[in-house]
Amino acid sequence: MESSMFNELLKRHHEKKLAHAFLLETNDQNRCYQDVLEFIKKLNCPFEYKENCDNECNICTLIDNDNLPSLITISPEGQFIKKDQVLSMMDKFSTKPVFTKYNIYVIREAERFNSSSANTLLKFLEEPEDDILGIFITGNKENVISTIRSRCQIFSCDYNVNIAENLDEEVLTDVKLYLQAIYKNKDDIIYNKTHMSGYYKERMEWEIFFNTMLYYLKDCYTSDRLDKIEMVKEVSKSNLIKMVVLTQEILKYIKSNGNIDLILDKFVIEMRKYYE
Ligand SMILES: [Zn+2]
Structure with a gap:
């Protein structure tokens, strides 16, 4: 409570x-x-x-x-x-x-x-x-x-959302697929249009998606997860942290009712900066 x-x-x-x-x-x-x-x-x-x-x-x-x-x-x-x-x-x-x-x-x-x-x-x-x-x-x-x-x-x-306790493995799989798919992909914006646009119907589902991403990226930073995707293994730790910060920003946009398609595009454009 x-x-x-x-x-x-x-x-x-x-x-x-x-x-x-x-x-x-x-x-x-x-x-x-x-x-x-x-x-x-x-x-x-x-x-x-x-x-x-x-x-x-x-x-x-x-x-x-x-x-x-x-x-x-x-x-x-x-x-x-x-x-x-x-x-x-x-x-x-x-x-x-x-x-x-x-x-x-x-x-x-x-x-x-x-x-x-x-x-x-x-x-x-x-x-x-x-x-x-x-x-x-x-x-x-x-x-x-x-x-x-x-x-x-x-x-x-506000309640503390303990995503680790409520982690949905399917969403986590989607998160990893998405992060890997846009990694160093010059068609990342097109990927948003073809694969992500409308993927979830409810804003709440997008919130869960990015909350799961936040959890995953943080956990990759602090622990030796066995399910690290290539992208996570290849980027530097300092860039990984920047991705965490970016994901927090994106969550704020989602909560304040921003247009999901525009938010996704913003996300991939910002992510490009961290692929060194
Ligand atoms: Zn009573």
């Missing part, structure tokens, strides 16, 4: 300084959502909350089963969060919470508001009631519509 940020929120809650709406920017939206649910239990549990509240506590059980009337989670329906979803939540929260201190709505993938659903929600954000809390989760706060973003307190909630 990314505990420090949630501890900070709890502290503000105890000091009665909790804002009415938060935007949590995270590198793992699913984990962040699970932690948000734990946080909501801590806010509401009538007992001294501990992990897996075992006091036969109704509130925590209702949260676990997604049955607590004062907690509504909204995820995009199709491409967008729809106006109707927002209206239905606002309607339910027009009455005071019965079992808990707050009515809480959690918005997953908050970057998927359209202007109509965002405008509908604005009334809630502009005239906040003391007993309503909004928690917005996003992978990139820059993509959240500014009318919402500007009315939220923003926190970042």
Whole structure:
């Protein structure tokens, strides 16, 4: 659990300084959502909350089963969060919470508001009631519509991604094939077009691909891997480090929604400098 940020929120809650709406920017939206649910239990549990509240506590059980009337989670329906979803939540929260201190709505993938659903929600954000809390989760706060973003307190909630533990061997194989294929290849840009463009459908998959590359290049630098490709064996250690730095840069571009084809081209053009 990314505990420090949630501890900070709890502290503000105890000091009665909790804002009415938060935007949590995270590198793992699913984990962040699970932690948000734990946080909501801590806010509401009538007992001294501990992990897996075992006091036969109704509130925590209702949260676990997604049955607590004062907690509504909204995820995009199709491409967008729809106006109707927002209206239905606002309607339910027009009455005071019965079992808990707050009515809480959690918005997953908050970057998927359209202007109509965002405008509908604005009334809630502009005239906040003391007993309503909004928690917005996003992978990139820059993509959240500014009318919402500007009315939220923003926190970042990053998790250490231990790629070694979750290493996907297939992706690692793809990484090695790719690095070797573009190595000293004057048609490297064409290789991008013919082999890589559209290879992964989701931006998240490209993130995993380059995270795996980052892990592999770093590990080649620090250890005697048996599966070193020719390129890695031939370049100098100082250039290997530069490749690691470049891969970190590329990951930033991917996370900030850059065009994948352009990013791949940038990657091969920059890599050429390190083949001495
Ligand atoms: Zn409880």
